[in-house]
Amino acid sequence: MSEAQVYCGHCGEALDASGHDACRERLRMEPPRFCVHCRRRMQVQVTPTSWTARCVEHGELSSP
Amino acid sequence: MSATAEEQHGTTPPASDILAIAREQVLERGVPLDEAQILQVLRTGDDLLPELLELAHEVRMKWCGPEVEVEGIVSIKTGGCPEDCHFCSQSGQFTSPVRSVWLNIPELVKAAEQTAATGATEFCIVAAVRGPDERLMSQMRDGVRAIKESVPGIEVAASIGMLTQEQVDDLVDMGIHRYNHNLEAARSYFPQVVSTHSWEERWDTCLMVRESGMELCCGCLVGMGETVEQRAELAAQLGELQPDEVPLNFLNPRPGTPFGDLPLMESSEALRTIAAFRLALPRTILRYAGGRELTLGDLGTREGLLGGINAVIVGNYLTTLGRDPQEDLDLLADLKMPIKALSSSL
Numbered sequence: 001m002s003e004a005q006v007y008c009g010h011c012g013e014a015l016d017a018s019g020h021d022a023c024r025e026r027l028r029m030e031p032p033r034f035c036v037h038c039r040r041r042m043q044v045q046v047t048p049t050s051w052t053a054r055c056v057e058h059g060e061l062s063s064p
Numbered sequence: 065m066s067a068t069a070e071e072q073h074g075t076t077p078p079a080s081d082i083l084a085i086a087r088e089q090v091l092e093r094g095v096p097l098d099e100a101q102i103l104q105v106l107r108t109g110d111d112l113l114p115e116l117l118e119l120a121h122e123v124r125m126k127w128c129g130p131e132v133e134v135e136g137i138v139s140i141k142t143g144g145c146p147e148d149c150h151f152c153s154q155s156g157q158f159t160s161p162v163r164s165v166w167l168n169i170p171e172l173v174k175a176a177e178q179t180a181a182t183g184a185t186e187f188c189i190v191a192a193v194r195g196p197d198e199r200l201m202s203q204m205r206d207g208v209r210a211i212k213e214s215v216p217g218i219e220v221a222a223s224i225g226m227l228t229q230e231q232v233d234d235l236v237d238m239g240i241h242r243y244n245h246n247l248e249a250a251r252s253y254f255p256q257v258v259s260t261h262s263w264e265e266r267w268d269t270c271l272m273v274r275e276s277g278m279e280l281c282c283g284c285l286v287g288m289g290e291t292v293e294q295r296a297e298l299a300a301q302l303g304e305l306q307p308d309e310v311p312l313n314f315l316n317p318r319p320g321t322p323f324g325d326l327p328l329m330e331s332s333e334a335l336r337t338i339a340a341f342r343l344a345l346p347r348t349i350l351r352y353a354g355g356r357e358l359t360l361g362d363l364g365t366r367e368g369l370l371g372g373i374n375a376v377i378v379g380n381y382l383t384t385l386g387r388d389p390q391e392d393l394d395l396l397a398d399l400k401m402p403i404k405a406l407s408s409s410l
């Protein structure tokens with residue numbers, strides 16, 4: 001996706017603010033909850049070995 | 065209740081005495097510690113922790129054996145729960161970022177396949193609800209049938225809230241092997257954790273399940289601000305219920321929940337709790353559930369498996385991620401603990 005990442009996927013706050021180091025750490029142990037493009041809360045499904053997160057506007061992300 | 069060590073001695077005995085008592089009572093005779101004794105164990109210091117863990121491990125090996133039961137879990141209905149359990153990101157009453165979502169049957173079957181591929185023998189289907197409605201029961205019926213048709217070698221468990229007797233009977237008919245319903249907290253602490261239902265309602269569902277022919281899985285969360293006395297009370301209440309399995313969760317404070325700002329439990333405290341629970345429940349499957357990665361880390365995870373734990377949830381949890389299943393399987397191989405095979409009942 002070419003659109004810029006503006007929001008933190010963990011806390012949903014603007015990425016230009018500081019203080020997202022802990023969020024990045026958290027994102028190693030949980031899926032993102034907020035769309036990084038529009039800040040909408042995503043529909044997240046976790047399964048035993050994967051996850052998917054869907055924004056109504058920006059589509060689906062899945063685990064690496 | 066038998067006389068506690070304190071009563072026998074008249075004064076407070078040295079902390080190491082409780083370990084000697086536990087060795088004779090639990091290890092030799094298989095008699096669980098009572099509440100006062102569990103409390104004494106929980107009050108022992110870090111200096112005794114290695115000895116305590118070793119004893120809990122011996123108890124587990126003697127009364128349960130070396131096998132480890134491996135399970136995977138998946139949420140069939142996430143978020144939007146009407147209840148207000150203060151630790152839970154799936155409650156609809158808090159401003160948690162978790163949104164409501166349902167898993168469809170093909171995805172459910174895929175999750176069961178992923179679980180079976182890890183070598184797990186138990187797959188638990190979980191829903192964030194107070195109790196199941198007809199839509200959820202029908203989804204369960206279809207889902208369980210589909211899994212049984214296409215994923216051999218795995219038992220299906222369920223955790224879908226408080227049940228009526230009719231729903232208990234329905235789940236038995238579906239072929240649910242084990243039902244999970246946690247006490248979550250000691251009876252005396254429960255009102256600080258949940259206001260939308262009572263501890264007694266949870267207890268009643270557990271009793272119905274225990275009488276149903278399904279196995280009962282009933283666990284809890286520690287590190288929610290309870291006192292050690294309440295932790296001992298909880299272990300004793302679980303002991304009274306005699307579940308086949310106790311999943312032990314360590315609070316992973318979730319953003320937006322009332323317990324979101326609580327600190328993580330100290331790892332030594334968590335390990336002492338594991339050992340104390342093993343001494344309170346010598347024959348029960350004691351499973352690592354949520355929060356162990358954060359609370360214990362890699363080293364602590366290993367120590368817990370050598371301190372009373374004999375079951376793990378592999379892979380991800382309901383809304384958070386776990387370790388790579390292979391890391392846990394490698395650890396079990398390294399510890400020479402075989403993965404428990406399916407029971408012959410299948």
Ligand code: SF4
Pocket residue numbers: 145146147148149152153154155156191192193194
């Ligand atoms: S009943 Fe279950 S899903 Fe609902 S808030 Fe309590 S723990 Fe969370």
Ligand SMILES: [Zn+2]
Pocket residue numbers: 008009010011012013019020023024
């Ligand atoms: Zn952030």
Ligand SMILES: [Zn+2]
Pocket residue numbers: 035036037038039040055056057058059
């Ligand atoms: Zn979006």
